[in-house]
Amino acid sequence: xxxxxxxxxxxxxxxxxxxxxxxxxxxxxxxxxxxxxxxxxxxxxxxxxxxxxxxxxxxxxxxxxxxxxxxxxxxxxxxxxx
Numbered sequence: 804x805x806x807x808x809x810x811x812x813x814x815x816x817x818x819x820x821x822x823x824x825x826x827x828x829x830x831x832x833x834x835x836x837x838x839x840x841x842x843x844x845x846x847x848x849x850x851x852x853x854x855x856x857x858x859x860x861x862x863x864x865x866x867x868x869x870x871x872x873x874x875x876x877x878x879x880x881x882x883x884x885x
Contacts, residue, residue, distance in 0.1 A: 832862045
């Protein structure tokens with residue numbers, strides 16, 4: 804029973820976007836949570852005291868920009884081969 808609740812919670816938090824990776828989402832949120840723990844200000848007003856929840860919400864809303872450098876490099880390599 805607890806496993807199904809965890810799965811539902813994770814599915815409602817992690818965006819279901821075919822272009823985005825759940826793994827990438829988690830890594831970006833973890834890095835943002837570390838920034839918040841080290842004193843960075845949150846971009847959202849929040850009642851949660853947990854930096855991880857604030858970070859997840861910021862990333863889910865698209866407030867934290869990031870680039871997929873591996874995909875960018877692969878596209879550049881493919882363009883150079885043509």
